[in-house]
Amino acid sequence: MTDLFNNFLAWLQNTMNYKYETKRIEFQEDVGDDVDRVIWIHELCECPEKARLENYFPPLIWTVRFKPAVMLGELIHIALEKWSLEYTPQIYHKTLDVDGERVMVAGMPDYVSKACDAVVDFKYSAHIGQEPLQHHVLQVQLYMWLCDVKHGELWYFTHDSFKSFGIDIPLSDENVMQEIRHRSTPRWPEWECKYCEYRQLCRYG
Numbered sequence: 596m597t598d599l600f601n602n603f604l605a606w607l608q609n610t611m612n613y614k615y616e617t618k619r620i621e622f623q624e625d626v627g628d629d630v631d632r633v634i635w636i637h638e639l640c641e642c643p644e645k646a647r648l649e650n651y652f653p654p655l656i657w658t659v660r661f662k663p664a665v666m667l668g669e670l671i672h673i674a675l676e677k678w679s680l681e682y683t684p685q686i687y688h689k690t691l692d693v694d695g696e697r698v699m700v701a702g703m704p705d706y707v708s709k710a711c712d713a714v715v716d717f718k719y720s721a722h723i724g725q726e727p728l729q730h731h732v733l734q735v736q737l738y739m740w741l742c743d744v745k746h747g748e749l750w751y752f753t754h755d756s757f758k759s760f761g762i763d764i765p766l767s768d769e770n771v772m773q774e775i776r777h778r779s780t781p782r783w784p785e786w787e788c789k790y791c792e793y794r795q796l797c798r799y800g
């Protein structure tokens with residue numbers, strides 16, 4: 596690899612690191628004592644064991660971020676952030692009382708338009724099915740709830756196609772509380788372990 600290309604990859608990794616780690620850490624440091632714990636929306640859509648392993652072995656996250664598909668996905672995110680000029684990605688949050696515990700639910704949607712009453716999540720994928728994937732639908736529904744908008748969209752991109760789906764079934768506070776209460780390992784037993792990057796380390800996988 597050339598030095599110039601290495602520089603580009605380092606820039607991309609730093610960009611992702613700032614967006615997905617530094618901003619979240621800074622946010623959590625400012626959370627008040629009236630909150631018992633923070634849970635991120637992406638954590639509600641995946642196996643809780645993944646977060647535990649990432650905490651235990653932080654370099655694991657880098658093995659995921661250096662995957663070409665993940666880097667290509669981030670390049671699409673960067674392009675779409677340029678398109679959505681009126682919107683700068685930011686962390687939204689709401690706090691719920693879940694069985695006596697104050698739980699803050701936080702997330703950074705890819706795109707929010709209050710004018711269109713909508714959130715959009717962008718996905719780079721190997722292929723696009725007839726229907727959006729269930730964990731992606733749940734993620735958009737959680738963002739709709741978090742941002743108080745009525746309409747959600749998923750935009751899929753592959754190397755040679757793209758497709759969008761509308762999602763208009765909102766979640767209530769009670770639905771979100773159920774997601775927090777009943778997290779299972781894995782979250783999606785039919786397929787999640789099969790595709791999990793942490794399978795070799797996992798006590799369940």
Ligand code: SF4
Pocket residue numbers: 642643644645648780781782787788789791792793794797798799800
């Ligand atoms: S292998 Fe399965 S149980 Fe283990 S972290 Fe991955 S998804 Fe979760």
